[in-house]
Amino acid sequence: MDPAVRAVLGVCMRWIHIASVVTLIGGFIYARFVLAPALASLPPSERELAGGVAVTSFRPLMFFVLIAAIGSGMYNYSNKASFPPGYQMWFGIKMLLVLHIAASAILYSVRASSQAKRNRTALSIAISGLAVVAISAYLRYLSLR
Numbered sequence: 619m620d621p622a623v624r625a626v627l628g629v630c631m632r633w634i635h636i637a638s639v640v641t642l643i644g645g646f647i648y649a650r651f652v653l654a655p656a657l658a659s660l661p662p663s664e665r666e667l668a669g670g671v672a673v674t675s676f677r678p679l680m681f682f683v684l685i686a687a688i689g690s691g692m693y694n695y696s697n698k699a700s701f702p703p704g705y706q707m708w709f710g711i712k713m714l715l716v717l718h719i720a721a722s723a724i725l726y727s728v729r730a731s732s733q734a735k736r737n738r739t740a741l742s743i744a745i746s747g748l749a750v751v752a753i754s755a756y757l758r759y760l761s762l763r
């Protein structure tokens with residue numbers, strides 16, 4: 619591949635990856651720490667209704683950014699020039715957490731749940747998401763040092 623095309627593609631895929639994961643994890647942090655307290659101020663029947671509407675509204679964007687994050691991540695991985703010692707182990711741990719995030723996000727958006735259950739799921743996704751961001755920063759450090 620032409621080096622200029624490869625460079626442009628690399629930057630675009632990095633942008634897609636970062637923009638997708640910011641939207642995905644940021645959405646769940648918002649759901650747990652901003653939306654949930656707002657919904658808690660409503661009477662129970664309205665809370666469940668409004669929570670359901672919020673989940674339905676987030677669903678298409680959630681699936682879009684999840685697929686974009688996985689696709690761009692696969693591109694980033696398959697185009698890495700070399701893998702320093704320790705990289706594969708941390709990448710494997712990242713993939714296990716990504717699996718948890720993806721499975722939980724899909725269940726969050728398709729399963730009929732109570733608002734309390736949704737809040738727990740959103741918190742677990744936010745925690746795993748922040749751990750994945752930390753591991754990714756370490757992977758980058760390993761690649762650059």
Ligand code: HEM
Nearest residue numbers: 632639687688691692694695716719750751754757758761
């Ligand atoms: C919830 C899902 C994910 C999150 C939150 C996440 C987060 C991140 C972040 C913050 C970076 C650093 C960006 C940079 O500095 O360029 C990154 C890089 C990367 N991600 Fe992901 N990612 C996710 C999913 C995936 C998946 C599914 C794959 C592979 C199939 C993947 C593969 C990679 C690779 C190879 C890099 C480059 C790491 C390096 O610098 O060596 N990611 N990810």
